[in-house]
Amino acid sequence: MPQYRTQAINLKSYNLGEADKIIVMYSKDHGIIKCVAKGVKKAKSSLGGRMQSFMANNLLLAKGRNLDIVCQAENIESFHKLKTDYDKLSYAFYCAELINVFGTENDSNSSRIYDILFETFKNISIFDNSEECMWTVLRFKLKLAEYLGYAVELDNCARCNRAEKKFRTYHFFCPETGGVICSECFLKSHKTFEIDKRHIKLFRDALCYDFPFETEYTDKNLLFSSFNILKEFISQRSDKKLKTAEMIEFSCQNSKCNYG
Numbered sequence: 430m431p432q433y434r435t436q437a438i439n440l441k442s443y444n445l446g447e448a449d450k451i452i453v454m455y456s457k458d459h460g461i462i463k464c465v466a467k468g469v470k471k472a473k474s475s476l477g478g479r480m481q482s483f484m485a486n487n488l489l490l491a492k493g494r495n496l497d498i499v500c501q502a503e504n505i506e507s508f509h510k511l512k513t514d515y516d517k518l519s520y521a522f523y524c525a526e527l528i529n530v531f532g533t534e535n536d537s538n539s540s541r542i543y544d545i546l547f548e549t550f551k552n553i554s555i556f557d558n559s560e561e562c563m564w565t566v567l568r569f570k571l572k573l574a575e576y577l578g579y580a581v582e583l584d585n586c587a588r589c590n591r592a593e594k595k596f597r598t599y600h601f602f603c604p605e606t607g608g609v610i611c612s613e614c615f616l617k618s619h620k621t622f623e624i625d626k627r628h629i630k631l632f633r634d635a636l637c638y639d640f641p642f643e644t645e646y647t648d649k650n651l652l653f654s655s656f657n658i659l660k661e662f663i664s665q666r667s668d669k670k671l672k673t674a675e676m677i678e679f680s681c682q683n684s685k686c687n688y689g
């Protein structure tokens with residue numbers, strides 16, 4: 430059987446018979462891969478704990494007829510602090526589900542998607558407070574959307590493509606349309622969120638920086654409302670209901686949604 434090497438992060442697994450598991454991974458070179466880890470449920474497995482969820486490994490895989498087979502795994506990063514905290518773990522499950530839903534085999538942008546997933550797990554693992562973790566997941570959603578070809582529109586009205594004239598900045602975000610919308614299009618749109626210029630600045634900065642460097646980025650209301658807006662934006666782009674999104678629910682007065 431031909432063999433190949435790649436780096437991959439384990440997303441989830443299924444039991445296969447008494448001793449084996451099917452592992453779903455996101456790989457740097459081939460996007461989503463599903464492979465068999467033989468004997469991994471045995472106490473003396475040579476793959477050890479490297480096939481657990483949220484491990485990043487250098488892999489040697491053998492091409493199979495249906496599923497590839499893990500021949501060797503060398504751990505690169507275990508993101509071990511992810512597993513010590515319920516909130517961190519919830520964020521990790523949420524990001525893994527997004528990758529599972531939107532990632533495909535042989536994604537053309539697999540290298541960039543892998544890198545942002547790796548960065549996100551690493552930062553959730555090492556950051557100390559929930560604001561920093563939330564920033565990381567916001568950045569992940571914005572970047573993932575961009576790499577999948579759904580970049581959030583922040584410059585011109587996502588519906589009519591014109592600049593906002595009336596207020597000179599945008600006050601509404603339409604998840605379905607894909608970004609900020611002008612005051613005229615707001616009247617024609619069904620479901621919108623109220624935003625202000627702080628949201629737009631936060632989205633721009635989160636696309637550029639992996640750390641919330643401004644003191645206003647510790648404002649929970651701003652972070653929660655931004656998080657919820659992007660959660661709706663992402664779920665609009667999939668037919669599947671995202672199960673883990675419900676794990677991360679916030680009550681937030683500033684996340685005001687209009688049904689017009």
Ligand SMILES: [Zn+2]
Nearest residue numbers: 586589611614
């Ligand atoms: Zn418009």
